[in-house]
Amino acid sequence: MTGRAGRTGRGAGQASSGDMLELVRSGRAVTRGALQQATGLSRATVGHRLDRLFRAGWLREGAGGPAGSPLGGRPALTLEFDDSHAVVLAADLDTRHARAAVLTLTGELLAEHSGTLAVDDGPEAVLGELGRWFARLLSGTGHRAGEVCGIGLGVPGPVDSETGRVVQPPIMPGWDGYDIRGRLSRAFTEHTGAHPVPVLVDNDANLMAYGEQRAGHPDCTAFVLVKVSTGIGAGVVVHGSVYRGVDGGAGDIGHIRVGTDTLCRCGSYGCLAAVASGGAVARRLAASGVPAASGSDVRDLLAAGHPEAAALAREAGRRVGDVLATVVTLLNPGVLMIAGDLAGTPFVTGVRELLYQRALPRSTARLEVVTSRLGERAGLLGAGALVVEHLYAPERVEERLTAMGV
Known part of the structure; x- marks a missing residue:
């Protein structure tokens, strides 16, 4: 058995809808037949699990025309991750400046803003201002705040990834142990009126590395x-x-x-x-x-x-x-x-x-x-990719589908 289904410990015949979405997103299996072969599931079970992804709006039949099936028979339509169902917000803080952006789920930059924003002003003021930036950026793209599925933020200090809090940051006075996720989520809702969304926080160099490695290496x-x-x-x-x-x-x-x-x-x-x-x-x-x-x-x-x-x-x-x-x-x-x-x-x-x-x-x-x-956009693209990989990981896909009633 190949793909994420094997890495998560699920054997043949146990792959979930989330595992299938990852196989499609990674390009390892993009037809129903290929999914049957990769997962060991029957045609009916594959169809049922794919149907959940179609109903959630996360999957679509590709426009690239038919593709040959590894199981033989008539050519099968390809499957694609539908990146049009949501957008991601991302921001990258430096000591004196910041950048923010709206991104598609596949990393396309839809809108961007940069300006002076000093971390010395403290997390309350800085994160509140980012909330205003996000609201203006969304308005400029024509996307509703309700389409945002998550927010990624890069900061110039060490971050505990479990809590999203910076830990003894040398150049971020007043930020040590602060609830960045909670404050940025509140700022987003205050300025857009939308429901809270997941917020992921990481060190800026980590996100730059993640963005650059995925894009160029x-x-x-x-x-x-x-x-x-x-x-x-x-x-x-x-x-x-x-x-x-x-x-x-x-x-x-x-x-x-x-x-x-x-x-x-x-x-x-x-x-x-x-x-x-x-x-x-x-x-x-x-x-x-x-x-x-x-x-x-x-x-x-x-x-x-x-x-x-x-x-x-x-x-x-x-x-x-x-x-x-x-x-x-x-x-x-x-x-x-x-x-x-x-x-x-x-x-x-x-x-x-x-x-x-x-x-x-x-x-x-x-x-x-x-x-x-990628230059100054590396951190933004890394932050966006981190959110997408987090939200569409197989185990989280199952949680989200269940919460949606799909």
Whole structure:
């Protein structure tokens, strides 16, 4: 037996409607005959379970014409996931800016807004403002708030995925342990009048990694993304799933000690982020008289070809590359992606210099070091994909169908 039905422990003849939806969504079985073969179910049982998905509006017959059946006989129509029955809201918070979007269930961007939104203002104000942004975006697309099936949010701090709460975030004062899911759900209902929907929260680097891996490197079984902006964080995707550690702390490489006496925003001395982040480079530029207050300011200076900014970015890249040598040796990824405000030629050059010098040759023999493909939208697309994968996982499909009375 193939597909998710086998991975969930259900044997032949026990696949649910949710298992069938996943087989169709993944492309592993897109006809009734192929579903019979993959699940071991009879034609009548397959038809009954598919009927639940049709009645929910989650499945449709494909417009691509007939396809051959593995069981022989007349050609069978293909089955498709119907992405028109709902939309997803997504937002990505940085320290001083945010982006929000309306997405289809297959990741198409329908509307987007970005603007100034400082996490220092605290969760009550920030999440309330996101609720207003979502209402305006929905209005602009013509979609009703009742069509929203879920909300995904990326934040610049470690997140306990079980609770959706940030845990001791170094650069998010006032957010530690706050009920982000509850507040954002209330903000959504306050500004749209719709019923509450599920809210998923994750670290921004995790969501960027998830979005980038799915979009550009779906066959890479070990993928690492390093975001270098005002702070530094990493996201790890292994076999298509985000690796978070036991409580969401995986990938927090910005607070690895690198042997300096520089004070970090987390309160410790010598953290990588204190000397090699966009914020650290901005502080050094400002000390020499160059106007810069954040990673985004450094990004603008690099784009303008500012020589001092380029030199400091390369130096920062070497420091990060030194730490990444250990990361690469430990994880042996196929792709290492550099993203964020500093992800330009000077910084990446610095990373490469130290990474290949310090890492084991065996660990880098098949390694690709690349820069972001999706850019500033990576976190939004990752957040949207996370919501869809959560809501349409086989076990949750069964729960939702039952709740709908289907």
